[in-house]
Structure formats: C-alpha cells, structure tokens
Amino acid sequence: MGKLLLTSSQVSIAISSFIIVSFTFLLFLAGYILQQQSLEQLHATLRPQQPSPRHNSNPVPTIEYTNSRSRLSRPLGRLQEQIHWHEPKAFDWSKLAHAQLATGPEQLCHALILFHELHRLRSPAPKLLLFPKSWVEERESGQEVPERNGDLDISLRMLKKASRQYGTILVPVSPVEKGANVTEPSSYSLASIFSLTRYDRIMVLPSPSLVLNARPLDSILAYFSLSTLSAYPPLSQASPSMLLIAPSKETYSSLAARKPFHKSDMELLRAEFPNSEPLLVETDPDFKPTLYKTVEQVRAPLAVGERFNATAFSESTAFMQLDDTQLPGAQYDVPYQKIVDLRPKDEDQGFVWEKMYSTYKDRRYRVCGMDLIDWPNDGEKMELK
Ligand SMILES: *[C@@H]1O[C@H](CO)[C@@H](O)[C@H](O)[C@H]1NC(C)=O
Numbered sequence: 042m043g044k045l046l047l048t049s050s051q052v053s054i055a056i057s058s059f060i061i062v063s064f065t066f067l068l069f070l071a072g073y074i075l076q077q078q079s080l081e082q083l084h085a086t087l088r089p090q091q092p093s094p095r096h097n098s099n100p101v102p103t104i105e106y107t108n109s110r111s112r113l114s115r116p117l118g119r120l121q122e123q124i125h126w127h128e129p130k131a132f133d134w135s136k137l138a139h140a141q142l143a144t145g146p147e148q149l150c151h152a153l154i155l156f157h158e159l160h161r162l163r164s165p166a167p168k169l170l171l172f173p174k175s176w177v178e179e180r181e182s183g184q185e186v187p188e189r190n191g192d193l194d195i196s197l198r199m200l201k202k203a204s205r206q207y208g209t210i211l212v213p214v215s216p217v218e219k220g221a222n223v224t225e226p227s228s229y230s231l232a233s234i235f236s237l238t239r240y241d242r243i244m245v246l247p248s249p250s251l252v253l254n255a256r257p258l259d260s261i262l263a264y265f266s267l268s269t270l271s272a273y274p275p276l277s278q279a280s281p282s283m284l285l286i287a288p289s290k291e292t293y294s295s296l297a298a299r300k301p302f303h304k305s306d307m308e309l310l311r312a313e314f315p316n317s318e319p320l321l322v323e324t325d326p327d328f329k330p331t332l333y334k335t336v337e338q339v340r341a342p343l344a345v346g347e348r349f350n351a352t353a354f355s356e357s358t359a360f361m362q363l364d365d366t367q368l369p370g371a372q373y374d375v376p377y378q379k380i381v382d383l384r385p386k387d388e389d390q391g392f393v394w395e396k397m398y399s400t401y402k403d404r405r406y407r408v409c410g411m412d413l414i415d416w417p418n419d420g421e422k423m424e425l426k
C-alpha cells in the first residue's frame with residue numbers, strides 16, 4: 042500500500058490553491074451574470090418601445106407546449122426557456138399611424154419637429170406626412186409660381202429630411218373639394234386623413250407642440266377603441282385638439298361635401314362631429330387628461346403654499362401644446378421683458394415653462410433650419426397665414 046504522506050506546508054498550499062481557484066471561478070461567474078444582465082438592459086433600451094397595454098385589456102394568451110416530444114417539453118428545454126431572454130412578440134403597427142398635414146414651410150416645420158420627437162423617443166408607429174400634390178407637379182412641370190419658389194425649395198427639402206431621417210411616409214394629397222385652387226393652402230384639409238382607409242386608426246397631434254413621452258400616445262393609438270373620431274380637448278373648445286381618427290369612406294365623402302362651407306379644419310370637424318367622444322377622461326384608468334398640457338397651464342398660478350412638483354409633472358405629461366392666449370405662438374421671438382412678466386414665481390415651475398420654449402427654439406433651428414420669427418409689433422396674438 043503506497044503511502045501518501047503530505048507535510049503540513051503541502052496541505053496548506055493545496056487548500057489555499059483550492060480556495061483561490063474557487064474564488065476566481067465565483068468572481069468570473071458573478072461578472073458573467075452581471076454582463077448578461079447589462080446586455081439585456083441594453084437590448085431593452087435599444088429596441089423600439091412597445092405600447093403599454095390598457096389595464097383592462099385582455100391578458101396576453103400564454104402558449105402551452107403539449108407536444109411531449111418537442112424539445113421545449115424536455116427538462117433542459119424548459120430550463121433553456123427560462124434562462125434565455127425572449128424577444129417579446131412584436132406588436133403589429135402596420136394599420137396604425139401618426140399623421141400631420143402641412144401646406145407650407147411653417148406647418149412643415151411643426152410636423153417635422155413632432156416626427157423628430159417621436160423618432161427620438163423611439164415610437165414604433167408609422168408616420169405619415171400629407172402635403173399638396175401640386176408641389177411635386179409644379180416642380181416636375183416647371184410651371185412654378187416665381188414668388189413661391191423659395192418656399193417650395195424649403196418645403197421640398199424638409200419633405201426629404203422627414204423621409205430620410207425619420208422614416209416618414211410621404212402622402213401627396215389633392216384638395217378635398219373638386220376644382221379647388223391647388224396652390225391655395227386652405228384648399229387642403231385634415232379631412233383627407235379620413236380617406237386613408239388602409240389604416241385602422243390615425244393620430245393627429247396639434248402643433249406647434251412637443252412630445253415629452255411617446256409611450257402613452259402610442260398606447261392610445263394602439264388600444265383606444267373608437268367609432269370615427271375622438272378628440273381632446275373636446276372639439277367644442279377653442280384650442281386645437283389632439284385627434285384620433287378611424288378613416289372611413291363615408292365620413293370622408295360627408296366631410297368633402299361640407300368643406301365648401303367651412304374654411305378651417307376645426308370648424309369643419311365641429312360641424313361633422315357635434316358630439317365626438319372624448320379621447321382623455323379622468324375616469325379612464327390609462328388615458329387621463331393630465332397627459333395633455335398647454336404651456337399656459339404650465340405657468341398657471343399655484344395655490345397659496347403649493348409647490349410645483351417637477352417630478353410629478355414629467356411623470357404625468359406626455360404632450361405639450363405650445364399654445365398660450367397671452368403669447369402669439371412659440372415660433373415668435375418673445376421679448377425678454379415679456380418673459381420676465383409672465384414667468385411663474387415658483388423656481389421649478391418657471392424653469393419647466395421656459396424649458397418648453399427653449400426646447401422648441403432649439404428643435405426649430407436644428408431640425409428645420411429655421412430661426413424664430415420676429416415678434417409682431419402690436420403684441421397681439423397673430424393668426425398664422
Ligand atoms: C390660386 O391661389 C393662389 C394663391 O392663393 C392665387 O395667387 C391664384 O391667383 C389663385 N388662382 C386662381 C385660378 O384662383
């Protein structure tokens with residue numbers, strides 16, 4: 042019988058080597074697990090945001106593996122299924138879209154900013170940009186109206202940018218009314234969106250505006266059930282509304298017939314839908330009116346002793362309409378004294394309020410290549426052409 046005699050120093054070397062090897066392995070394992078986790082987080086951050094389903098929507102059906110011979114039913118298969126990260130089943134966006142109508146450079150810039158924001162916030166919904174078909178026809182036939190050449194150049198450049206950088210689908214449209222003047226911007230109407238019947242639902246955000254959080258808006262688009270049109274604020278109010286539209290041939294014909302009697306789109310829609318369904322209501326668990334705010338609401342005076350909660354504000358707000366009855370519009374360069382006069386006293390509130398304007402100004406410059414328009418001298422709220 043061979044003897045294996047070890048000296049105490051050999052034993053201690055063996056033990057410490059064992060300890061070192063095991064700890065090195067544990068360290069490696071911990072590092073590996075951490076790396077896998079951060080990779081998963083990276084994947085999660087990079088993939089387009091899925092809409093969050095409504096609270097009361099049907100539960101996602103689970104798949105049962107009944108075939109006992111299938112790989113997944115074996116114990117190892119089950120284990121693999123638990124370990125491996127699964128790509129969530131992609132939501133089908135093909136019949137849903139965000140849309141904007143633009144009949145000139147100003148509106149085109151508003152639309153471009155909205156699409157830029159949706160793109161930046163990784164909204165997966167298709168984006169449609171409706172514009173007068175005559176722009177392309179004029180350019181191709183060479184029958185351009187000389188004084189509009191500059192505008193046409195700017196417009197076509199922005200259309201290209203929308204298509205190339207934000208993956209926007211360009212939709213040339215004709216006036217809804219037969220025989221209308223194709224070079225007159227007011228001949229075009231949001232009514233055209235009702236004719237896009239290959240889509241189930243289309244969302245039209247009012248402008249100028251900013252999207253602060255695309256996810257709730259995409260969820261409305263994905264899960265709100267409606268008959269033909271839903272709006273918030275209701276159409277009866279003066280300010281332009283966020284619209285959700287279910288395109289339909291009948292509604293389109295009816296709107297086209299009404300168009301000669303109503304110049305503005307809001308008037309036209311009000312006449313067609315005197316009792317439209319509200320898009321956001323306090324009682325809805327998901328789609329609450331707090332999602333939509335105007336810059337005027339942001340600077341509304343607080344109650345005595347109340348503090349503006351910037352965290353709560355950014356958590357609840359998804360869409361910011363840059364509309365204020367005291368100011369002519371975010372596209373105008375507001376004199377500094379006016380800002381000082383209107384700026385809320387609360388520090389955080391004032392910061393958020395100013396930030397909305399400065400963000401818009403920055404986007405206008407970087408996205409559209411346009412500067413702010415000079416402040417109208419009379420200080421009155423001006424209507425855009
Ligand atoms: C069409 O509208 C444009 C721009 O408003 C105007 O200059 C032109 O004269 C109009 N053409 C006709 C035929 O009315």
Ligand SMILES: *[C@@H]1O[C@H](CO)[C@@H](O)[C@H](O)[C@H]1NC(C)=O
Nearest residue numbers: 348349350351352353354356
């Ligand atoms: C602000 O709102 C957040 C989220 O709603 C809340 O957790 C926090 O306590 C509020 N802060 C203050 C000072 O009220």
